[in-house]
Amino acid sequence: MKLLIVFSAALIFSFQNQDVLFAQDSVKTTIAILPFQYNGIDPVSIQTAESILRLEINKLSKLKIIPESTIKEKISKIDFTDNEQIIEAGKLIDANETLTCNLAALGEKIIVQYSLLNVLTGSKLLVDQITAMNVEDLEVVMKRVAKSVVEHESSKKVAEVGNIGESESIEPLRRSSTKNFGISFGYLYPQNGYDNGDRALTFDARFDYELEEYAVGTLIGIRKGFGTYLYGSYLFSKSDFCPYLGGGLGFHWVSHNSYNNGNNRGDGFEFSAHTGLRIFRTYNFQILINLEYNITLNDFKDNAIIFTIGIL
Secondary structure, three states: OHHHHHHHHHHHHHHHHHHHHHHHHHOOOEEEEOOOEEEOOOHHHHHHHHHHHHHHHHHHOOOEEOOHHHHHHHOOOOOOOOHHHHHHHHHHOOOOEEEEEEEEEEOOEEEEEEEEEEOOOOOEEEEEEEEEOOOOOHHHHHHHHHHHHHHOOOOOOOOOOOOOOHHHHHOOOOOOOEEEEEEEEEEEEEEEOHHHOOOEEEEEEEEEEEOOOEEEEEEEEEEOEEEEEEEEEEEOOOOOEEEEEEEEEEEEEEOOOOOOOOOOOOEEEEEEEEEEEEEOOOOOOOEEEEEEEEEEOOOOOOEEEEEEEEEO
């Protein structure tokens, strides 16, 4: 009986939650698209761009868009650069969100800056900008802005076929990176294999490409033998002191004193895990402090810790 009562209560609670969720889904968000602010662009083009934006938001969502006539009648004279006035205006016309757009000519280019505000909380839901190469490119740009507003995502994240601007078609698809070359010295500390020897001096040379958050490259090293592998690192900071963490895969030929009459192989694939610190990352040279743990898949089951210091 107790089990039945608990089950019934849970079922009722579930239906109540579903009703609440249904009620929430049925309430449409009301958005006020405030008059565009512009400089150096003809009014006809601005009116057309605003119409395209309204149409696209209407096509992409179920947002309730406040009519232009209501906005012109009730909030025709406000400072569209003052968030407090914008929020008060939104409350006056019963809007949940307000969208402001500022278009400024820069030569033939048009810089489109837009901001989406939550009227109830006063918080900024979205602040972004996108560039149109010319007036004709505004049609595509307005489609991108509409999708950005509807999904509350930046214009870069909502790019898709049909809303790619002319400027993006001209720009190269590959992002830039920094090319690095470096050398390091240090010690290899055997953990298993390596003829049970003591530490050994090592020398590394590396070539890598450094992006904002990642670095990928290849390393060639003299490490009680000869090794080379490809590696990737995640860079945790953009400042001068940048910790990193990553791994690599390559090949290592380990020099051994005895191969048991040729029955054992000293070479094999090698897995590497590494961490360390890049110092002076914002300069055109870096000090590299690196700590690795390498496992070589050979008959001697060699694995070691390698500590090096160098310069990129």
